[in-house]
Amino acid sequence: MLSKKTQYAFQALMYLADKGREEPVLIAEIAKKKKIPLKFLENILLELKNAGILESKKGKGGGYFFAQQPKDVPLAKVMRLLDGPISLLPCVSLYFYEKCKNCDEKNCGFRNVMSQVRDANLKILEKKTIADLVRN
């Protein structure tokens, strides 16, 4: 399951995508509309900013907005950023790989199936973007 953090992130991103990139949106506005704890959301948005997905402006008239187009932000990117691996096992992860002690990879039936699962997931999550979440 996705963590609350990642779920909140998607809610916020959908809200921002819906608003367009023209004028900044207040953290407080997003928090209120999407019912997300303010300070928690603050941290989430900051992470999204540091990852280059969002941009922010301080002071009056400030707020958050997309740094790139929503259609260029795959869901997989957001999930990896906030939740870590998409794979079900470390030994099949592309971005968070860890060697599997005690198992001869390549001949491990378990690993093979989990690779299939990863591929099936990525096929969707790398292709679908934030833009796909907002067009109804």
Added chain:
Amino acid sequence: MLSKKTQYAFQALMYLADKGREEPVLIAEIAKKKKIPLKFLENILLELKNAGILESKKGKGGGYFFAQQPKDVPLAKVMRLLDGPISLLPCVSLYFYEKCKNCDEKNCGFRNVMSQVRDANLKILEKKTIADLVRN
């Protein structure tokens, strides 16, 4: 990611499947061979037994063995039992469904994509069984 618990469970099930259903295997043997903490494994096997996947015999010559054929135990069953939902969101889960507050399901783009992900996962995890993990 799968929890350690579920990973251990699959290791143990693979070991048992490999041994055949004829004679019981000691918890201690599995724990040693697969390097799983003994008492933790005890609990895991017990859960698998209570779910009807394994069977056990006490006393001398006792141990664990499959209650049904490994080819009749889909991976999804084990995962749901020990880790809960396979879906990424409660509102798309078939077995652990929870209503999504604040979102008009059916028209929620996020939910729709997550449903696709769930289906892609289940297509594999419901079809593949323990037997598929052990044949090399």
Added chain:
DNA sequence: CATATTGCGTTTTTTTAGAAAGCATTGTTG
């Protein structure tokens, strides 16, 4: 300068994962 807003390190609280302990129960065998 006053005000509005994000930035960010710290701390707190809650939940979950992982594991260990200990005794109860059941089965086997001589």
Added chain:
DNA sequence: CAACAATGCTTTCTAAAAAAACGCAATATG
């Protein structure tokens, strides 16, 4: 039936992670 060999089950502990809150610093605007 005694002794031993296993699993059964409840409880407890610990550590890590997730979720959230706090407070002040930094920065932009008018």
